[in-house]
Amino acid sequence: MLWIASLLGGLAQSLGGAAAALLARDLGGSDAVAGLPQAVLVVGSAAAALGMSAASRRFGRSRALAVGLGVATAGSAVVVLAGDLLGLLAGTLLLGAGTAAVMLGRYAAADGAPEGARARAMATVLAATTVGAVAGPNLLVPADALGRAFALPGLAGAYVVAAVCFAGAACLLLRLPARPPASEPDPGATAPGGTPARGLTVLALANLVMVGVMTMAPVHLHHLGVGLGAIGLVVSLHIAGMFAPSPLSGWLADRWGPAPTTALAGAVLAASALLAAAAAGAPLALGLALALLGVGWNLGLVAGSTLLTAGVPAAERPRREGWGEVAMGMAAAGGGAASGVVMSGGGYGLLASAGAAVAALVVAAAWRARVSASRSAAPPAPAPSPPRPRGSSAAPW
Numbered sequence: 001m002l003w004i005a006s007l008l009g010g011l012a013q014s015l016g017g018a019a020a021a022l023l024a025r026d027l028g029g030s031d032a033v034a035g036l037p038q039a040v041l042v043v044g045s046a047a048a049a050l051g052m053s054a055a056s057r058r059f060g061r062s063r064a065l066a067v068g069l070g071v072a073t074a075g076s077a078v079v080v081l082a083g084d085l086l087g088l089l090a091g092t093l094l095l096g097a098g099t100a101a102v103m104l105g106r107y108a109a110a111d112g113a114p115e116g117a118r119a120r121a122m123a124t125v126l127a128a129t130t131v132g133a134v135a136g137p138n139l140l141v142p143a144d145a146l147g148r149a150f151a152l153p154g155l156a157g158a159y160v161v162a163a164v165c166f167a168g169a170a171c172l173l174l175r176l177p178a179r180p181p182a183s184e185p186d187p188g189a190t191a192p193g194g195t196p197a198r199g200l201t202v203l204a205l206a207n208l209v210m211v212g213v214m215t216m217a218p219v220h221l222h223h224l225g226v227g228l229g230a231i232g233l234v235v236s237l238h239i240a241g242m243f244a245p246s247p248l249s250g251w252l253a254d255r256w257g258p259a260p261t262t263a264l265a266g267a268v269l270a271a272s273a274l275l276a277a278a279a280a281g282a283p284l285a286l287g288l289a290l291a292l293l294g295v296g297w298n299l300g301l302v303a304g305s306t307l308l309t310a311g312v313p314a315a316e317r318p319r320r321e322g323w324g325e326v327a328m329g330m331a332a333a334g335g336g337a338a339s340g341v342v343m344s345g346g347g348y349g350l351l352a353s354a355g356a357a358v359a360a361l362v363v364a365a366a367w368r369a370r371v372s373a374s375r376s377a378a379p380p381a382p383a384p385s386p387p388r389p390r391g392s393s394a395a396p397w
């Protein structure tokens with residue numbers, strides 16, 4: 001059930017996300033407003049994550065996630081019925097609950113897994129999300145036709161499909177048993193570098209780079225004369241990079257530890273952003289760079305999530321998980337809102353180059369986590385010997 005719900009949620013999330021920037025540009029008549037839906041989405045996602053984390057502790061994860069998906073269903077309907085920019089933004093705010101539910105689903109899979117296997121458990125749900133998330137953007141053309149058939153703004157048809165998928169995922173989760181997390185402490189030891197602050201930092205920075213560079217990619221491709229079908233394919237490649245490597249990312253985080261995996265994430269994010277800046281005028285090369293950007297984000301997501309929840313009681317995890325989504329949302333909101341302005345002022349190459357600079361901070365966060373792990377693993381210094389009385393001899397006779 002969780003696997004299928006993740007598939008449907010990923011499809012709805014990615015389809016709505018692919019349509020949002022293009023629909024906002026059509027409704028607002030300017031590239032400068034194209035990044036606003038993404039900014040509103042992450043704000044709604046952050047707020048919903050806190051609510052769902054609190055509800056999870058009281059009613060169980062499945063009920064809390066189902067409510068979030070239900071709110072997203074209503075948000076999709078608002079976008080369809082409003083037909084203007086204000087309605088798009090209002091509906092997108094509610095759609096944030098669906099995004100939060102899809103992303104928090106990874107922690108549901110990790111419940112009950114031993115400390116050394118939690119990253120791989122999270123990866124199973126992220127891999128399931130891949131199937132729907134990759135399919136979603138490729139439905140842009142039929143969704144556009146569906147919207148026009150009902151006399152809606154063309155891309156509003158994407159939100160009709162999203163509403164159906166969000167509702168179906170919610171119904172599936174309601175069939176799962178609702179069990180609040182256990183209150184007894186987790187016997188596992190904290191992973192190296194596993195502090196909440198470092199986990200929050202990694203999640204926030206990785207999401208900032210990914211959202212900032214990716215939000216304006218469909219608009220940039222549209223300026224290059226690329227059609228909707230090709231734009232959907234590029235977005236699908238990026239989303240495949242975001243979720244398909246999850247099993248490998250989980251294995252690396254459990255095998256190497258979250259700190260080295262975080263360093264790899266930062267390096268991949270920086271390299272992909274620089275490639276996107278260099279390939280800004282070549283759609284095929286840009287698509288490959290954006291796919292690599294998704295891989296870096298996936299490594300950061302799995303490693304950061306592991307850092308965030310390592311070695312804490314099961315009952316306390318939902319609170320940390322909620323704040324992790326808030327950190328991702330706050331960072332991405334700024335990136336999403338600023339992406340349109342930066343691109344309007346300096347072009348897509350400047351936007352991608354700025355993303356590479358931010359990605360370097362992920363590597364710095366990994367280095368700090370590694371140093372902290374080395375210090376905590378070092379044996380304690382021997383206690384100093386008591387001072388010898390004056391006049392005493394060191395000899396035993």
